[in-house]
Amino acid sequence: MSETTSRVLQLLGLLQSRRVWSGEELADRLGVTGRSVRRDVDRLRDLGYPVHASKGHGGGYQLGAGAALPPLLLDPEEAVAMAVCLRVAAGGSVAGVGESALRALSKLDQVMPSRLRAQVSAVHEATVTLTSGQQQDLVEPDVLMTLARASRDHEHVALSYTDIRGNVTQRRLEAYQLVTTGRRWYLLAYDRDRDDWRSLRLDRMSDVRALGSTFTPRAAPDAATYVQRAITSSPYRYVARVRYFAPKDVVAQTFSASTVQIEPDGDDACIVTAGADSAEVMVPYLALPGCDFEVLSPPEVVEAVRVVAERLARAAG
Structure with a gap:
């Protein structure tokens, strides 16, 4: 220089x-x-x-402040402090912050000397975060970093994955995009052994490795839509379609976008798709918006609504 x-x-x-x-x-x-x-x-x-x-x-x-953000010069202490904060933010539940923090952390980690990276890991490992209300499924920052870089650089990854039944399989993947719901992180990937797209939870991954080899990107489905469909339907025994006699914006105030799909059905109604392993357990959840609704399918959930309604009527005297 x-x-x-x-x-x-x-x-x-x-x-x-x-x-x-x-x-x-x-x-x-x-x-x-x-x-x-x-x-x-x-x-x-x-x-x-x-x-x-x-x-x-x-x-x-x-x-002064310009029209664009120029590069910043950070001394070692500032770099460590920023990386620690970004790691915490990447695992947080503030809407929109997690993905942005992960992108910034990926850029910072790429140029950070190994001695500073070790300091960041030491601070993170010595820190416990108290979460309120909804349980969060924690993901190791190194897993996030590895998959973020692999998605950006079109790099093959290999990992062990534990499914909902506890079965452990080895996966060889093409990593495409990370999706966060605020509570959980998911990876949209192409499974090379199954020759199909998959949505995988990061908290169920272990031994995540970037292999160094790269792939030519395929025409991928929309990551947010694919993951939402996967987490609202595929894991459950019963998947209900319910018409609510209220606008989509009103019903959406009750349900989380990470747990249901909501489609408009005209100006004053909408269709909600939601899943559960118990039909009767689903009934009070479906009643949460506080407006009239009808279950379109499946018959098991229709019958569960009738049974629960009769039980509530008896309880009311």
Whole structure:
């Protein structure tokens, strides 16, 4: 790295560390003249960094906000702190934050020295997060990182997978996209041995390995739609289709998008698809929106609604 380039990077780090610097302070820190500072400031501006200059008491050089986010320079302590926060955010339940945090963490992890990566792992392993309300299925950050990079780089992965019945199988996959529901992480992948698409839960994976070899991407289904259909229908014994006599937006306020599918049925009705292993257990869940509804299928759930309704009528005297 040339002396000028090194000095410009050092200047950028100083401007990012404090709100305002005088020209004299910067020249003293960099060991150059005020003229050299002005030239280096111009170089930063040419690279897209909005460096503002003001005169008078309290004036100086200040790094401003631009139309685009330029690269940031982080010292080792800042890099570790940011990576720890991103790991926590990636496993959180705030809508939209998990995937964004994972993308940022993937970029940071790619360039982070191994000694700093070890510090991040040590802090994460020594930290326990208390979750409220809904149980979250925790995923190891390294699993998230491996699959995120494999999806981005079209890299083959291999892993062990435990299904809902406890059976363990070895999977060879083409990783396409990660999907989070806030509570769980899923991977949309093409299973090379089964010659078909699969939606797999990350918390059921172990021994996840990127193999180094790459694949040519196939025409993939929409990840969000595929995963939603898989988690609302395929794991359950009974899959009910229910018409609610209320607009889709009203019914959606009760149900989570990760547990049901909702389709509009005209302006004042909608169709909900939901699954469960017990028909009777499903009935009070279907009644949650607080509006009239009718079960379209299957017959077992229709009969369960009748049985539960008669039981409630007897309980009401």
